[in-house]
Amino acid sequence: MSELLQNLIDGLGRGSIYALLALGVAVVFGIMHLLNFAHGELITIPGYLTYWAFNNGWNWWTVVPLIVVSAVITSLIIERVAFSRVRGASDFTLLLTSFGVHFIVSAGFLLYVSASVKPYPRPTWFAKTLAVGSLNIEVFDLVVIAVTVVVLAGTTWLLQRTMFGLALRAAAADFDAARLMGVKSDSVIRGAFALSGFLAGIAGVFWIMREGQVTPTAGINPMLQGVLAALIGGLGSLRGAVLGGLALGLAEVLLRSWLPVGIQNLTTGFVFVMIALLFIFRPGGLLSVPQVERV
Amino acid sequence: MKFRQLMGLLLALAMFAGACSSGSDAAETPSDDGTASDDGGAEEPSSDDEAAPAATGLDIDAILSADLDNCAAEPTGESIKVGMVMDFSEAAGFVDVPGSEVVPYVAQLANCAGGINGRPVEVDVRESGDDPALATQELIDWGAQFFIGPPFADATLPMQQTGGGEYAIFAAASTEPTLADAANNTFLVTFDDNGQSIASADFALSQGLTRAIIFTEGEGVPYSGVNPDAFKAAFTAGGGEIVSEQTYTWFVDTDFSSQVNEIASVADGTEVFFSAGAGFQITALRAQMEGQGLDGITYMGTDAFDATGITADPGGEGFIHTPHTLIESGSQLESVLADSGTLASDAPAFMPLYIDSMFLGIQGILDCGCNDPAGIAEAVKVISDFEGTSGSITYAGTNGIPPKAVSIVQVTDGANVLLDTIG
Structure with a gap:
């Protein structure tokens, strides 16, 4: 029982980061029908800034806001430089554009920074544990879960209680109709990218802390987890994205724990089998959203 | 329109800079021919x-x-x-x-x-x-x-x-x-991988370390599995015992909560840990192990530590590994x-x-x-x-x-x- 509880907390901690990443992916997808494979760059670029900052005497108190702010700015720049050029294009064009952004950013760091690992110190508290009965709970997991709850609450408030949120939800439901009703497309799209960047920035803080290093392709893994979680939850569904992230994190940790010794290294494979089964029975994901066909 | 032209100009400049950079690289390697x-x-x-x-x-x-x-x-x-x-x-x-x-x-x-x-x-x-x-x-x-x-x-x-x-x-x-x-x-x-891992096992045994924890990506997997395989074979042949063998994804995983939970149930802190993991992975693992109170473990690795800048990693202090050359000052x-x-x-x-x-x-x-x-x-x-x-x-x-x-x-x-x- 204690092992299960331990794994649940570990899984929720991991899943919370996935949830934040997935939510950022879902926000943009809802507005633009863009499955953003450049979402990981919102971690790669802040990751390199983290490396730079520590080499210039910064500490985590100053690096954390740097990560969040740089993720927001990066997201807005990517929208302005790349996606605004192809706004209204087919989903496939948008998808290819996002791949292009990813490869350009990776190649840029590869060519002009380094191909190798760039390490920086993790925060001293990141692996500390709290003993609760027979459980050893990582403080890091507790902080991640707590911050995620606060951020999700804030995001919910933003989407439900503000004009921006109303415009965003309206645009996500039917972009053209929202425009006819007076929603400014530029503002809502930039707002969506800023929100996506903010969520990636918060997730990035924890991701970057745990990694302790950055490489040109550092964004691939978080991007894949974010996209995968968004797909599991149901593309375009914000609640689904959160649910998908938590489900993915729990599945990874629980499977790793439950699989017999000898096949534990197939954990990722089993996760994908579960996802495949999910899509067989619920092709739209856990909380599928009716898609409005654009003509 | 102006923005589009500006971006076009920037892109052209970036491509030109890239071309110049390539040219510089070529110049550093010998000469034009x-x-x-x-x-x-x-x-x-x-x-x-x-x-x-x-x-x-x-x-x-x-x-x-x-x-x-x-x-x-x-x-x-x-x-x-x-x-x-x-x-x-x-x-x-x-x-x-x-x-x-x-x-x-x-x-x-x-x-x-x-x-x-x-x-x-x-x-x-x-x-x-x-x-x-x-x-x-x-x-x-x-x-x-x-x-x-x-x-x-x-x-x-x-x-x-x-x-x-x-x-x-x-x-x-x-x-x-x-x-x-x-x-x-x-x-x-x-x-080769066998050479460095067998040497690591011999060294560990020579230091009186007889209990080992192995991290592997799977038996026979090039590098990330072959190195632990070789260490395990040499270590057990020399009288050592493998108390825990864990799997992970090489160069990807940095959260080892599940593995650490399992290790904590069998380890007493006197073990030698061996893997072919990247430096940043094993520094994360060590932090999690020490967070669970497993403080006395000796961490050994392969040339992957050297390849991933272990000496520059603040968490790598005390790690033992097998670099290819010692460049004397x-x-x-x-x-x-x-x-x-x-x-x-x-x-x-x-x-x-x-x-x-x-x-x-x-x-x-x-x-x-x-x-x-x-x-x-x-x-x-x-x-x-x-x-x-x-x-x-x-x-x-x-x-x-x-x-x-x-x-x-x-x-x-x-x-x-x-x-x-x-x-």
């Missing part, structure tokens, strides 16, 4: 200085100590042509990028020392990109007599095929045992690496392997007294007790894996300190 000898390596002696005496044979000390401001008479014999097919991607760029800089630089030194028996050394570097076979063919057309290749089979095998198995290929930075194939003239320049080798700009690269300990690759090929040419690639390769196969910059290298009687001594070092105050030499 790819020859090291034209790029200052065989500089004319200044009129004020008397030319230094030319070295004979392959005199490594003389080459490494050559003074580019006071060279011997320019070598005029038939060129020795060294082809380098290098992988500049994230996978191998950390070694192949500086490797492709240090070899042309040492070729310059060789030419400055009067060449090899009066023959200049030319080096041509081609990026393997997505088509190592094409890069190899271009170098064959150029006249390469032997090759220095990337550390992975996805490039080395096409190189073998393109050269018809007749060219000696030195996989300079590789420890992959299956890559070595003397029958097809492919050679490692350093110990104030040594001639350190001076050469510094002058070539590779001492400050991401993996300076790998650089002597690249230098030795060139020297081994040249030794083959000298031994066979021939210029044909097949003859050179045959001579390389029987090289014995070659004293290179990375240690003594013997191919005679092997499948292309030199039985080199393995240095066991510990990260102490951010630097590698030698603990023992095995083999």
Whole structure:
């Protein structure tokens, strides 16, 4: 029982980061029908800034806001430089554009920074544990879960209680109709990218802390987890994205724990089998959203 | 519209800058025609200085100590042509990028020392990109007599095929045992995975460590599984016990909560931990282990620690590993690496392997007294007790894996300190 509880907390901690990443992916997808494979760059670029900052005497108190702010700015720049050029294009064009952004950013760091690992110190508290009965709970997991709850609450408030949120939800439901009703497309799209960047920035803080290093392709893994979680939850569904992230994190940790010794290294494979089964029975994901066909 | 034009201009400038950068790289490797000898390596002696005496044979000390401001008479014999097919991607760029800089630089030194028996050394570097076979063919057309290749089979095998198995290929930075194939003239320049992991196991046992925790990506998986396999076999054969064997994803995982929970139930803190994991992975693991109260564990790893900057990682203090070369402070080798700009690269300990690759090929040419690639390769196969910059290298009687001594070092105050030499 204690092992299960331990794994649940570990899984929720991991899943919370996935949830934040997935939510950022879902926000943009809802507005633009863009499955953003450049979402990981919102971690790669802040990751390199983290490396730079520590080499210039910064500490985590100053690096954390740097990560969040740089993720927001990066997201807005990517929208302005790349996606605004192809706004209204087919989903496939948008998808290819996002791949292009990813490869350009990776190649840029590869060519002009380094191909190798760039390490920086993790925060001293990141692996500390709290003993609760027979459980050893990582403080890091507790902080991640707590911050995620606060951020999700804030995001919910933003989407439900503000004009921006109303415009965003309206645009996500039917972009053209929202425009006819007076929603400014530029503002809502930039707002969506800023929100996506903010969520990636918060997730990035924890991701970057745990990694302790950055490489040109550092964004691939978080991007894949974010996209995968968004797909599991149901593309375009914000609640689904959160649910998908938590489900993915729990599945990874629980499977790793439950699989017999000898096949534990197939954990990722089993996760994908579960996802495949999910899509067989619920092709739209856990909380599928009716898609409005654009003509 | 203006923004679009501005972006177009910026893109054009970026592409131009990229092109210029490539050009600069090419210039650093020898010269426009790819020859090291034209790029200052065989500089004319200044009129004020008397030319230094030319070295004979392959005199490594003389080459490494050559003074580019006071060279011997320019070598005029038939060129020795060294082809380098290098992988500049994230996978191998950390070694192949500086490797492709240090070899042309040492070729310059060789030419400055009067060449090899009066023959200049030319080096041509081609990026393997997505088509190592094409890069190899271009170098064959150029006249390469032997090759220095990337550390992975996805490039080395096409190189073998393109050269018809007749060219000696030195996989300079590789420890992959299956890559070595003397029958097809492919050679490692350093110990292989088995060598470094068995040495680690022997060292651990010699320190009285008899309980081990293994991290593996799976039995037989190249590098991330083969190294733990070899450690496990040697450790248990020496009387040690494996108390926990855990799996992980190499170069990806940094959250080991599940593994640590399982380890905590069987470990008592006196164990040695061994894996082929990257430095940043094992520093994360150690933090999680220590967070669970497992403080006394000895952490051992492979050359992956060196490749991922363990000495620069604040969490790597105390880690024990097996680098390829110990570059002594104030040594001639350190001076050469510094002058070539590779001492400050991401993996300076790998650089002597690249230098030795060139020297081994040249030794083959000298031994066979021939210029044909097949003859050179045959001579390389029987090289014995070659004293290179990375240690003594013997191919005679092997499948292309030199039985080199393995240095066991510990990260102490951010630097590698030698603990023992095995083999």
